[in-house]
Amino acid sequence: MTTATAVDIRxxxxxxxxxxxxLDSKHSFSFGHHYEPDNTHHGLxxxxxxxxxxxxxxxxxxxxxxxxxxxxxxRGSLVHQDSTGHSGVIYPGLAQRMSAGKGILHSEKNDSWxxxxxxxxxEPVHFVQMWVVPDESGITPxxxxxxxxxxxxxxxxxxxxxxxxxxxxxxxxxxxxxxAALHGARxxxxxxxxxxxxxxxxxxxxxxxxxxxxxxxxxxxxxxxFTASGGQRVTATTPSEILVWEMHAGLxx
Numbered sequence: 001m002t003t004a005t006a007v008d009i010r011x012x013x014x015x016x017x018x019x020x021x022x023l024d025s026k027h028s029f030s031f032g033h034h035y036e037p038d039n040t041h042h043g044l045x046x047x048x049x050x051x052x053x054x055x056x057x058x059x060x061x062x063x064x065x066x067x068x069x070x071x072x073x074x075r076g077s078l079v080h081q082d083s084t085g086h087s088g089v090i091y092p093g094l095a096q097r098m099s100a101g102k103g104i105l106h107s108e109k110n111d112s113w114x115x116x117x118x119x120x121x122x123e124p125v126h127f128v129q130m131w132v133v134p135d136e137s138g139i140t141p142x143x144x145x146x147x148x149x150x151x152x153x154x155x156x157x158x159x160x161x162x163x164x165x166x167x168x169x170x171x172x173x174x175x176x177x178x179x180a181a182l183h184g185a186r187x188x189x190x191x192x193x194x195x196x197x198x199x200x201x202x203x204x205x206x207x208x209x210x211x212x213x214x215x216x217x218x219x220x221x222x223x224x225x226f227t228a229s230g231g232q233r234v235t236a237t238t239p240s241e242i243l244v245w246e247m248h249a250g251l252x253x
Contacts, residue, residue, distance in 0.1 A: 005228045007214070012221025015050075022057030026050040028204070028223055042225045043200025043247035044180050047131035050206060050221060053078070055122035058109030064100035066137045068175045069129065070161050070182055071096045071108070072243065074206055076125030079111040086143040090127070093149025095160045095172040099134065101141040128206050128243060133251065134176040135163070148172045152186045157193040157244065160184045164248070179249035187236035197230030200247040208240025 016034035018025040028048035030040045040046065046067075053059075058078070071078065073090050081087040082098065083105035090096045098104065110125040151158045151172075162171040162181035171181070185193050187210070195201060203212070203224040210218050213232040218224065234242060 006226070007229060008225040008227075009215060009218070010223045010225065012219060015221070022054045024052040026221065041251055042202050043245065043250045044132045044177060045130060045200075045202050045245050045247065046133065046251075047129065048202070048204055048223065049129045050126075051129060052124050052126045053108075053110040054124055055110050058111075059107055061105050061107045063103065063105050064098075065103050066134060067100045068132045068134050068177060069098045069100060070132075070173075070175070071098075071127055071129050072160070072184070072206075073125065073127040074241065076110060076123050076127075078125050078127055079109045081107050082141075082143065084141050084143065088145060090145065093152060094145055094147050096145040097143070097161055097173045097175055099139060099142040099176055101134075101139040102137075104141040126206075128204065130182065130243075130245070132175065132177055132180050132245075132247075135178060136176070139176060144173045146172045152184065155185065155187055155191045155193075157183045157185045157196075160243075164246075179247060181246045183244040183246060185234075185242050185244075187234075187240050187242070189236050189238055192233045192235035193242075195226075195230045195232050195234060195244060196246045198226075198246045198248055199228055200245075200250055201226035201230055202245040202247070203234065204243045206241055206243060208236060208238045210240050210242060211235050211237060 015026040030036050078090045159171045160182045161173045163175045163177040164181050205218050
């Protein structure tokens, strides 16, 4: 159990970055060759990658194991294909979860090339990918997605994904961890939401600008790691989107 209250603000520019021809990726935690021994996770959250992928490009087929992977698209569309036979297009307002379990192969591509009025048009895809550990290893891989755009338009904190029993019946998609839930909100300027209370919270601002009660302004790409805290209000100063992980357990070590 955690006892010491902490509010740790992490600024967007301090994130590790991977920038290559087709990818602009910013990592909130250690990822790939960007390894920081004191920045491997917060609570149950191991990865919070903020990715922009150019049209016609993306992540070729690669493996994952024993991880719950949530992909949240902010702009554009992302095509998913995996070795269990699932495929589909992820777009803003569509919640998507892949359970890697005992092993899965998948690819993610920006397939936005399209023909409009006789001309080819395309746009980058901007998405956040988040990984949390499952309750048990070696489970059967799985996939789930659901449209929740209407709920997000109401300016409230909406549960995007959860394994917590108390969210059954209200959760868009399930994850295999009974101690974790992901919430999100789209806020117009002046609208606010209250954060849940939990041993661990992770607030990320992928779009816009907000103010956090007691801490001040948060800009696009900023994040806050809360320990034994919560209840603060988040208020949008511009049209914004926030993602909030509520976690009632942490990793050992």
